Amino acid sequence: MIHPQMATMLVYLFTDIAASAKELQPLLTTACDHTFNCISVDGDTSTNDTLLLLANGESGVRLKDSGVARKFADALLSVCQSLALQVVSDGEGVKHVIHLSVEQAKDRAEAMLVAKSIAHSPLVKTAWAGADPNWGRILAAVGYSGVPIQVEKVEIWIARQKVFGHGVVQKFNEMEAHRALSQPQCEIRVKLGRGKNGVVFYTTDLTAEYVHINADYST
Amino acid sequence: MIHPQMATMLVYLFTDIAASAKELQPLLTTACDHTFNCISVDGDTSTNDTLLLLANGESGVRLKDSGVARKFADALLSVCQSLALQVVSDGEGVKHVIHLSVEQAKDRAEAMLVAKSIAHSPLVKTAWAGADPNWGRILAAVGYSGVPIQVEKVEIWIARQKVFGHGVVQKFNEMEAHRALSQPQCEIRVKLGRGKNGVVFYTTDLTAEYVHINADYST
Numbered sequence: 001m002i003h004p005q006m007a008t009m010l011v012y013l014f015t016d017i018a019a020s021a022k023e024l025q026p027l028l029t030t031a032c033d034h035t036f037n038c039i040s041v042d043g044d045t046s047t048n049d050t051l052l053l054l055a056n057g058e059s060g061v062r063l064k065d066s067g068v069a070r071k072f073a074d075a076l077l078s079v080c081q082s083l084a085l086q087v088v089s090d091g092e093g094v095k096h097v098i099h100l101s102v103e104q105a106k107d108r109a110e111a112m113l114v115a116k117s118i119a120h121s122p123l124v125k126t127a128w129a130g131a132d133p134n135w136g137r138i139l140a141a142v143g144y145s146g147v148p149i150q151v152e153k154v155e156i157w158i159a160r161q162k163v164f165g166h167g168v169v170q171k172f173n174e175m176e177a178h179r180a181l182s183q184p185q186c187e188i189r190v191k192l193g194r195g196k197n198g199v200v201f202y203t204t205d206l207t208a209e210y211v212h213i214n215a216d217y218s219t
Numbered sequence: 220m221i222h223p224q225m226a227t228m229l230v231y232l233f234t235d236i237a238a239s240a241k242e243l244q245p246l247l248t249t250a251c252d253h254t255f256n257c258i259s260v261d262g263d264t265s266t267n268d269t270l271l272l273l274a275n276g277e278s279g280v281r282l283k284d285s286g287v288a289r290k291f292a293d294a295l296l297s298v299c300q301s302l303a304l305q306v307v308s309d310g311e312g313v314k315h316v317i318h319l320s321v322e323q324a325k326d327r328a329e330a331m332l333v334a335k336s337i338a339h340s341p342l343v344k345t346a347w348a349g350a351d352p353n354w355g356r357i358l359a360a361v362g363y364s365g366v367p368i369q370v371e372k373v374e375i376w377i378a379r380q381k382v383f384g385h386g387v388v389q390k391f392n393e394m395e396a397h398r399a400l401s402q403p404q405c406e407i408r409v410k411l412g413r414g415k416n417g418v419v420f421y422t423t424d425l426t427a428e429y430v431h432i433n434a435d436y437s438t
Contacts, residue, residue, distance in 0.1 A: 042341040042342065043339070043340070043341065044340050044341060044342040044343075044356070044359065044360070044363075045359070045363045120262070120339070121262070121263050122261040122262065122263060122341070122425070122429070122433070123261065123263040123433055126429070126430050126433035126434040127433065127434065129430060129434040130433075130434035130435055132434070137263070140263065140264070141263070144263075144264045205434075206341070206430060206434075207430060207434070208427035208430040208431055208434075210341070210345070210430075211345050211348060211425060211426060211427040211429075211430055212427060214341070214342055214345035214346065214349075215345040215346065215348040215349035215351070215424075215425075215426070215427075216349055
């Protein structure tokens with residue numbers, strides 16, 4: 001039950017920087033958009049989402065001092081990224097976490113649309129459960145995402161190998177791809193060949209364990 | 220891999236009525252919209268969809284004769300309905316088929332949005348796998364469908380029992396609801412309280428068997 005927008009999640013961040021809520025809000029929003037709003041286990045959302053950042057100024061370092069804002073934003077992003085990844089890794093029945101990078105989109109919204117289409121496909125997610133380098137299911141999910149792709153321009157990479165490009169399957173080492181997908185975390189990249197925008201999305205496989213957890217208790 | 224739009228499906232219908240393609244097309248489109256385009260197993264689509272209707276005129280009965288078109292349309296709908304239901308029932312690992320009726324929507328598009336939101340929720344589908352009368356997961360899927368509902372106006376019915384209404388859970392016999400959901404087919408109705416349009420959608424549970432079928436073979 002984890003999905004952008006956000007999901008069942010209560011996150012409290014504390015810092016001793018000196019900054020007003022007004023100064024911190026845009027930094028937190030940006031960090032959130034790139035982390036907690038880029039995760040999905042099963043696409044189901046809930047209403048119990050909270051992300052709070054509290055600053056007490058104890059350090060005496062002010063956010064508005066020269067060079068501080070950038071460093072703080074980086075640190076904030078890094079903390080959020082780590083937490084977001086932990087949320088996904090801890091998803092119900094999750095065996096594999098996928099770093100899904102959708103690149104070369106016209107804009108970020110388009111990249112998100114493709115990322116969610118892939119991340120919510122039961123066929124893609126069950127293939128990942130089996131560490132199966134099934135590029136066809138990924139391509140199908142790209143295809144039905146609603147983004148008007150040209151298939152000859154699309155590339156799909158599993159870990160370090162290009163498995164699909166120029167409209168056809170590429171020669172690749174299937175055992176190596178299988179081994180990469182067998183790891184607790186694996187990167188999959190999808191290039192759309194439409195522009196310069198992208199998104200990194202953290203998602204998971206769909207396992208029989210997930211079904212057991214969610215089917216075998218009564219409410 | 221079954222989902223409206225349509226899915227991996229090759230349907231050929233034959234009739235001995237006398238009618239032109241131009242006369243038959245609107246009847247077939249309507250029948251298709253209410254049957255083959257209202258089914259979903261897992262939300263994944265494919266490109267191999269065909270629905271053909273062929274008429275040879277052998278019977279001598281002409282579609283344009285008085286009263287024939289209505290009867291023929293009914294028969295066509297009934298055949299398509301039966302086939303669509305067979306497609307869903309035959310889905311990977313399916314143990315329960317759900318007749319999901321979304322009612323009181325402002326228009327059909329809105330009803331479809333809600334139906335698909337429910338039908339594609341892994342949490343809802345796993346609850347169905349366990350024959351669990353979990354109205355909360357259904358309500359959550361209604362809530363994140365994008366349709367601006369007022370929760371006090373929403374009703375959820377499982378078989379003959381109203382389980383949610385007036386914004387709160389209703390007193391209902393849980394064992395009876397569990398027994399109804401344990402059948403091969405069960406009806407679930409969701410009333411939105413927004414208008415007079417609706418859709419009947421045929422969908423399924425999500426079982427561990429589905430995961431095994433789709434995870435445990437390599438491509």
